[in-house]
Amino acid sequence: MKTLIGKVLKYNIKNLNTDLIIPARYLTKSDPNYLAEHCMEDLDSEFNKKKEKYNATILVADSNFGCGSSREQAPIALKAAGIKCVIAPSFARIFFRNAINIGLTILEFKEINALNTGDALEINFKDGIVKNLTSNRKYKVKKMPLFLQEIISAEGLLNFARNKILKK
Amino acid sequence: MGLTITEKILKDHCDDKKASAGDFILARIDKCLANDITAPIAISVFDKIMEGTKKAVFDAKKIILTPDHFTPNKDVASAEQCKILRKFAQEYKIVNYFEIGRVGIEHCLIPEQGLVLPGEVFIGADSHTCTYGALGAFSTGVGSTDLGVSMALGQCWLKIPETIKIVYSGKLNKWVSGKDLILYTIAQIGVDGAIYKAIEFTGKVIENLSMANRFTMCNMAIEAGAKNGIIVPDKITKEYLQNIRHFNYKTYENDKDADYFDEIEFNCSFIEPQVAFPHSPDNAKPISEVDAIKIEIDQAVIGSCTNGRLEDLITAAKILKNQKIKSNVRCIIIPGTQKIYLDALKMGLIEIFIDAGAVVSTPTCGPCLGGHLGVLASNEVCVSTTNRNFVGRMGHKDSKIYLSNPAIAAISAIKGYITSPTYSLTK
Structure with a gap:
């Protein structure tokens, strides 16, 4: 995890839940591309169109993002839809761990008012700095705990576990 | 410490x-x-x-x-x-x-x-x-x-x-x-x-x-x-x-x-039965307020990992006994396990449910997450003993879910609107 440069798509919504991210009716299949097609459709049927229009790879929303079910299909659908990072003031805890485990970057950032759809951001994860290139402002963010950085640097929990098994 | x-x-x-x-x-x-x-x-x-x-x-x-x-x-x-x-x-x-x-x-x-x-x-x-x-x-x-x-x-x-x-x-x-x-x-x-x-x-x-x-x-x-x-x-x-x-x-x-x-x-002496309004479980109101506005329902679901236990079915049966579910309401009752199903059968609860006009399903999460056996159409309203009333949770994104306990769901199925046995159990 180094630096990410990308554009923002923002939903000013609190408690954006996993049923909105991927409705349960699509959970009969695990194919990421199929899930991506239906990602966020009950919230905004134009999600995929808007994402393309703004060339967005960074999703911004309000607090308690990803609340609800444990479905890992939620971060999988977002990742397969081309989202590289989700920014919110807080995350529901199962979404938080699922995202880290599958290698979708997430960032806890309180000042989402400073970010708007179409803004270009430069995020430096190592130093914990978010730069809004559109408004030309810089923000400090909380760095991720070392333990989680290890999982992310192994590119997800799967590789972290595989390294352990291979060492046995 | x-x-x-x-x-x-x-x-x-x-x-x-x-x-x-x-x-x-x-x-x-x-x-x-x-x-x-x-x-x-x-x-x-x-x-x-x-x-x-x-x-x-x-x-x-x-x-x-x-x-x-x-x-x-x-x-x-x-x-x-x-x-x-x-x-x-x-x-x-x-x-x-x-x-x-x-x-x-x-x-x-x-x-x-x-x-x-x-x-x-x-x-x-x-x-x-x-x-x-x-x-x-x-x-x-x-x-x-x-x-x-x-x-x-x-x-x-x-x-x-x-x-x-x-x-x-x-x-x-x-x-x-x-x-x-x-x-x-x-x-x-x-x-x-x-x-x-x-x-x-x-x-x-x-x-x-x-x-x-x-x-x-x-x-x-x-x-x-x-x-x-x-x-x-x-x-x-x-x-x-x-x-x-x-x-x-x-x-x-x-x-x-x-x-x-x-x-x-929390002092429970001041707590009435609660109903969580669409589209969030934290949107609960006391039943006295809910009864007053007579919210008409299309479906009532009694079951799930939240309220599919024998005690829940016994409560529902107390209310449904010798009563009929309103003709335009579907009442779906789902025992949580095969054992609960069998115990309910032996106790005569299943007979009470079927006599009342409810459907009794094999144990499944089914309708709780809009899977099957009770999915909602657009603009339909459901009172449910499940745990989430998010947009689209039980079916169409324009349907509405009200969360309640089994007694409220059962009496609402009989009356056709969300109410409490306290107001409505008089014969």
């Missing part, structure tokens, strides 16, 4: 003897669980971890697989998902794989089978795994990758949570159940009120609450964002375990000087 029950259980399940709230640990797990939605991804993660090695699960007796969500298979795609579980269970000799005919809704089935005990660390790839805190276990929901890794290593990374203590004092009013207490609690603290935290339910009211109601309360701790809900084991816990022939387990309790993140007290 002393430790809470949650902190003590987790500390005893890791190598870090100094671990306390806020620390990340690799916890040794006692059991792990996945269902037909979460297991296929977990199994593919497991396969990738084990590729090219001598494949083995960490302990075949400690893995539980319950195809309960879209079963009996609702379509070809869900049949394919279940096939993956079945094949994995055969290959790795998973003794606690529950086939259709034996399976039930996981969070009703697992305690009933004695597969979770006090003091254990239990993780499940299902958000409502927090249910088992009612037995004094640390149990929490995780994702599929977590589960795949746990099946390989028998370990799971966790952050030891701080605890919010909630004291329930006073006396329970008529028709007020564990469901109402938890809906009230979520309304007070919000859907993110306990994010990353443990909630401990305590106080005189909890001490006298049945196991079924305790399961309901811990089940919905996740709806306040909590990592786990927990109740310190007592006489009622012990009796429950005796009845299912379990005598050997380790119980934990809080240190006298345990350090809590927050302490809240």
Whole structure:
């Protein structure tokens, strides 16, 4: 995890839940591309169109993002839809761990008012700095705990576990 | 400073003897669980971890697989998902794989089978795994990758949570159940009120609450964002375990000087039955306000991991006995497990339901997550004893779900609008 440069798509919504991210009716299949097609459709049927229009790879929303079910299909659908990072003031805890485990970057950032759809951001994860290139402002963010950085640097929990098994 | 029950259980399940709230640990797990939605991804993660090695699960007796969500298979795609579980269970000799005919809704089935005990660390790839805190276990929901890794290593990374203590004092009013207490609690603290935290339910009211109601309360701790809900084991816990022939387990309790993140007290004498309005579980209003506005319903669902236990069906039967469901309302009743179904049958409850004009289904999560057996059309309204009333949760995105206890759902099915037996049970 180094630096990410990308554009923002923002939903000013609190408690954006996993049923909105991927409705349960699509959970009969695990194919990421199929899930991506239906990602966020009950919230905004134009999600995929808007994402393309703004060339967005960074999703911004309000607090308690990803609340609800444990479905890992939620971060999988977002990742397969081309989202590289989700920014919110807080995350529901199962979404938080699922995202880290599958290698979708997430960032806890309180000042989402400073970010708007179409803004270009430069995020430096190592130093914990978010730069809004559109408004030309810089923000400090909380760095991720070392333990989680290890999982992310192994590119997800799967590789972290595989390294352990291979060492046995 | 002393430790809470949650902190003590987790500390005893890791190598870090100094671990306390806020620390990340690799916890040794006692059991792990996945269902037909979460297991296929977990199994593919497991396969990738084990590729090219001598494949083995960490302990075949400690893995539980319950195809309960879209079963009996609702379509070809869900049949394919279940096939993956079945094949994995055969290959790795998973003794606690529950086939259709034996399976039930996981969070009703697992305690009933004695597969979770006090003091254990239990993780499940299902958000409502927090249910088992009612037995004094640390149990929490995780994702599929977590589960795949746990099946390989028998370990799971966790952050030891701080605890919010909630004291329930006073006396329970008529028709007020564990469901109402938890809906009230979520309304007070919000859907993110306990994010990353443990909630401990305590106080005189909890001490006298049945196991079924305790399961309901811990089940919905996740709806306040909590990592786990927990109740310190007592006489009622012990009796429950005796009845299912379990005598050997380790119980934990809080240190006298345990350090809590927050302490809240609710006086239950002021709590009425609650109804959570669309589209959030923290949107609860007291039934007196709800009855006044006569919300007409198309469907009533009684069941789920929240309210599909025998006690819930007994309550529903008390209300439905010798009554008829309103002609334009569908009432769907789903016993949580085969045992609950059979007990209800022997007690004559099923006959009461069918006579009233309800449909009784085989155990399944089914309509709770808009899967099958009761999906809603656009603009339809449902009163449900389930746990989530999000947009589109039970079907069309323009349908509406009101969450309630089984008594409210049953009387509403008879009257055709959301009401309480207090106002409407006069013949």
